[in-house]
Amino acid sequence: MISLSKLVKTFQTRDGQVTAVDHIDLKIDKGEIFGVIGYSGAGKSTLIRLLNMLETPSSGDVVVAGKNMNKLKKKELREARQEIGMIFQHFNLLWSRTVRENIAFPLEIKGVPKEERMKKVDELIRLVGLDGRGESYPSQLSGGQKQRVGIARALANNPKVLLCDEATSALDPKTTDSILDLLVDINEKLGLTIVLITHEMHVIRKICHRVAVMENGTIVEQGNVLDVFRRPQQEMTKEFVKQVTEPEETKEAIKHLFEQDGISHVLQLTFVGGEAEKPLITNLIRSFNITVNIMQGKISQTQNGSYGSLFISVDGELSEIERAIEFIHKQKVEVEVIHSESNRLNHDLVLS
Amino acid sequence: MSQIVLTTTWFFPNVNWDNIWNATKETLYMTSVSLLLTFIFGIMLGLILFLTDRGNLWENKIIQGVTAAFVNVFRSIPFIILIVLLIPFTTFIVGSMFGPSAALPSLVIGAAPFYARMVQIALREIDKGVIEASKSMGASNMQIIFKVLLPESMPALISAITVTAIALVGFTAMAGVIGAGGLGDLAFRHGFQRSNNEVTFVATVVVLLIVFIMQIIGDRLTNILDKR
Known part of the structure; x- marks a missing residue:
């Protein structure tokens, strides 16, 4: 045209x-x-x-x-x-x-x-x-x-x-x-x-x-x-x-939460396209022996699908969390560990 | 009978009301005809000044320069001198240099450039975006002039013509001195030269009335037209 x-x-x-x-x-x-x-x-x-x-x-x-x-x-x-x-x-x-x-x-x-x-x-x-x-x-x-x-x-x-x-x-x-x-x-x-x-x-x-x-x-x-x-x-x-996608205060707000007790690992999930509609969190809790807590999230609709990020904190056995992260990867959702008590998790992510 | 009743009254015994009435008619005639012509020529000149300016529809340095020079020259000449200066021109156009009609050419030439400048200012006030929008719709220059520029600036054009009209009433009084008739002529010959202060006073009151009425009409029209 x-x-x-x-x-x-x-x-x-x-x-x-x-x-x-x-x-x-x-x-x-x-x-x-x-x-x-x-x-x-x-x-x-x-x-x-x-x-x-x-x-x-x-x-x-x-x-x-x-x-x-x-x-x-x-x-x-x-x-x-x-x-x-x-x-x-x-x-x-x-x-x-x-x-x-x-x-x-x-x-x-x-x-x-x-x-x-x-x-x-x-x-x-x-x-x-x-x-x-x-x-x-x-x-x-x-x-x-x-x-x-x-x-x-x-x-x-x-x-x-x-x-x-x-x-x-x-x-x-x-x-x-x-x-x-x-x-x-x-x-x-x-x-x-x-x-x-x-x-x-x-x-x-x-x-x-x-x-x-x-x-x-x-x-x-x-x-x-x-x-x-x-x-x-x-x-x-x-x-x-x-x-x-990211409200300016997000990182600040999350950081503030890290200090609280009982938060061991924080993941940032980035959804692109249709995946945002899939019940990912439900599947995570059902399939793995971990607890998931949603901290903050924002999903935006675009003309060709959804886009957004979700911050969740997870708790449980380290090996179980690693498997969960792998599972999220397979759902074509990008995942990034932005805070972890264990160095291992950060290393693993770099490898994957 | 009625003539006598009209001619003299108990309140201004030294005023001949027939003369006043005739002079008023002459003033109104000179003002209204020259006003109409000033409105037309002033808008034409103002449009040329505006449109040939830099970045505008008919951008043209030469025409802009010539028009601006013409406007500036005739706006600067004191009116009383302008009338004398224009006597040959007036005689050529009207055929005589006396009477109300003979005043018209100099009135228009004196007032139109003055009005043209105000037209130019009014047109400049129009949002450039509106002209751009009209262009984007495929409007021709003529359509832009008649459907956008003039309607959008009409309240300003009307309040400017009101100011010009009042100046014109003043001009007609001056024109009276060289034999155009009207209230200025009456006040000068009967009032001043024959030391009849009552005539001067009445002529002044009538001129003031004319001015006030024109101002009120102008303000009303401007208000009605202004939808901003």
């Missing part, structure tokens, strides 16, 4: 040339939700604006829905843009228009007759869950509702691609989730390809199928969200993954 090749964008500033996007090659498939994550200044805003030519590339090609965007004439470009919806961090609604009029705006641009326009607007209002707010002005809406208007407006011309520019960054966590649910819903219902940029790993985790990590204008890592979560290669990716 989208393919970028050798895409470069440089800006001329007072301090010399800045390369915001540096030779990026990227393919995004039809119907997928593709996330680009990076800190501010990584070039992701420029990248997403290159997709609909809000920024013109310095060199390289942008192909969206079979059209080479950087080779189109003005009029052709305007028509091509009508097939690419876009939503923004600050919504960018027209405050002089009501919700209905805002959603009708792209239809007016395209020259859709009034009657048809009104029908389509009603449909979209229902789709994004804004029934009864059609005659309100944007200033009377909450942030989440404004973004819903933005989404409805972006969908008005039945686009093939939806670009989301930090669409949830100005929203609170609960509203963020409801907007993300709406995006997934739209993706499934309409088979829309969604490209989103964000600095929040939570967003990637929750709705993306694939992710690319950007730094200094280049993509340093990309792949299935689950794979990236499982084996983050780059330092930066690891930082992002930590945002959602």
